[in-house]
Every structure is written in structure tokens, then in C-alpha cells.
Amino acid sequence: MSGDREPGPAAPAAKDPLVIRSLEFLGPMATVDGWRPTSTLPEVAFAGRSNVGKSSLLNALVRRKAFARVSKTPGRTREINFFAVNGSFVLADLPGYGYARISKARQAEWRPLIEGYLRRSPTLRGIVLLLDVRHDPTDDDLLMLDLLAEIGVPTIVCVTKTDKLGTQAVAARVQAIAKAIGVEEEQIIPFSAVDGVGRDELAAAVVGVTTADPTE
Numbered sequence: 001m002s003g004d005r006e007p008g009p010a011a012p013a014a015k016d017p018l019v020i021r022s023l024e025f026l027g028p029m030a031t032v033d034g035w036r037p038t039s040t041l042p043e044v045a046f047a048g049r050s051n052v053g054k055s056s057l058l059n060a061l062v063r064r065k066a067f068a069r070v071s072k073t074p075g076r077t078r079e080i081n082f083f084a085v086n087g088s089f090v091l092a093d094l095p096g097y098g099y100a101r102i103s104k105a106r107q108a109e110w111r112p113l114i115e116g117y118l119r120r121s122p123t124l125r126g127i128v129l130l131l132d133v134r135h136d137p138t139d140d141d142l143l144m145l146d147l148l149a150e151i152g153v154p155t156i157v158c159v160t161k162t163d164k165l166g167t168q169a170v171a172a173r174v175q176a177i178a179k180a181i182g183v184e185e186e187q188i189i190p191f192s193a194v195d196g197v198g199r200d201e202l203a204a205a206v207v208g209v210t211t212a213d214p215t216e
């Protein structure tokens with residue numbers, strides 16, 4: 001009888017481009033001349049203004065609920081935190097910059113550490129820059145993009161919190177942001193930590209930059 005048949009093979013699950021097998025905290029870098037990892041593993045850094053959703057994105061990326069602390073008080077992390085992922089690359093979590101509600105002096109604090117780190121990171125293979133899908137890039141975002149272009153580090157742009165807008169509105173915003181920062185729309189990854197949109201695409205892009213031959 002047909003009811004006795006063995007069930008067919010299950011449809012293969014979509015392959016996860018970044019299965020997390022291990023996550024190791026390496027330490028914090030607090031000043032330009034301070035400690036930084038001696039690891040020679042390829043490195044990828046994550047940057048964006050405070051409150052853009054970076055901690056939430058990192059948690060989604062590594063599939064941990066509390067890997068990076070989602071904050072209700074933006075602009076407090078002042079260090080670069082380094083993690084080894086699967087013993088194969090280093091993830092650098094840069095402090096959020098340019099939160100509007102902290103003083104101008106505090107806002108400018110991000111610059112020496114982030115800039116110093118970026119300029120003196122021989123193992124840096126790429127940077128993920130986060131922009132809020134709902135907003136135009138801020139002056140700080142544009143400064144950061146200029147710096148990345150000058151240093152010549154491959155940049156992955158992620159627009160965050162896409163769940164806050166409808167599909168049409170996201171497409172329109174991606175178009176506007178692409179134009180504002182001078183990249184092709186296809187180079188921008190729409191991302192939502194709430195519904196998981198873009199997680200695998202981002203993971204694949206991160207794996208891509210960390211495994212690419214830097215001399216090519």
C-alpha cells in the first residue's frame with residue numbers, strides 16, 4: 001500500500017554560508033597605541049553610527065541572542081572588541097559613532113581610535129558599514145565612507161531595520177542611499193535582525209572578503 005512507503009528524502013535545507021562552530025573573545029582595544037590582537041587571521045570590522053542596529057546584526061550573524069549587547073543607551077561602547085570566529089577569521093566590533101544626543105566632544109572621540117585602527121590593520125580584509133534604511137547617511141557616515149575609500153578597504157554596505165518599512169519603501173530607500181553614497185544598488189544588503197532578512201547574504205559576503213586573496 002502506498003501508505004507504507006518510506007518517506008522521501010527531505011528537501012535539503014538552504015546551506016548556511018557561515019555555520020558558527022566557535023566564538024572566542026580575544027580582547028578589547030581601547031586606545032590607538034593600546035592592545036590589539038596579534039592574530040594574523042583575516043579580519044572584518046563592523047561599523048555604524050550608534051543605535052543603527054549593529055549589536056542586533058552581530059547577534060543575528062553569529063546566531064547568538066546575547067553575543068553583543070543590544071543597548072537602550074546608545075553611544076557607550078568606547079572600545080573595539082575582537083572575536084575569533086571558527087578559528088578562521090577575526091570579527092572587530094567598532095564603537096558606534098556620532099550619536100546625536102551625546103555632546104559634540106564625545107561624538108568626535110570615535111575618530112582617533114577608529115581611524116587609527118583602520119589605518120594600521122594589515123590583516124583587515126573588509127568592513128561592514130551599517131546604515132539605517134530609513135535615514136539618509138549622516139555626516140559621520142560620509143566621513144567614514146571617505147576614510148574607507150581612501151584606505152581602500154573593501155566595504156560591504158548593509159541597510160538595517162528593513163522590517164520597519166514595506167517592500168516598496170525599502171527598494172526606494174536602497175535606491176536613494178545607493179545614490180547618496182555612490183554605489184550600485186546591488187552592492188547594498190537589506191538587513192533585518194527582526195525577521196532575519198539578509199543574514200545569509202551578509203554571512204556569505206563576510207566569508208567572501210575573509211577568504212579572498214588580498215593580493216588580487
Ligand SMILES: Nc1nc2c(ncn2[C@@H]2O[C@H](COP(=O)(O)OP(=O)(O)O)[C@@H](O)[C@H]2O)c(=O)[nH]1
Nearest residue numbers: 050051052053054055056070071161192193194
Ligand atoms: N525593528 C527593528 N529594530 C531593530 C533592528 N535592529 C536593531 N533594532 C533596535 O534598534 C535599537 C538599537 O539596536 P542595537 O543593536 O543596540 O544598535 P547599536 O547601538 O548599533 O548596537 C534597539 O532598540 C534595537 O532593538 C531591526 O532589524 N529591526
Ligand SMILES: [Mg+2]
Nearest residue numbers: 054055069071
Ligand atoms: Mg551596540
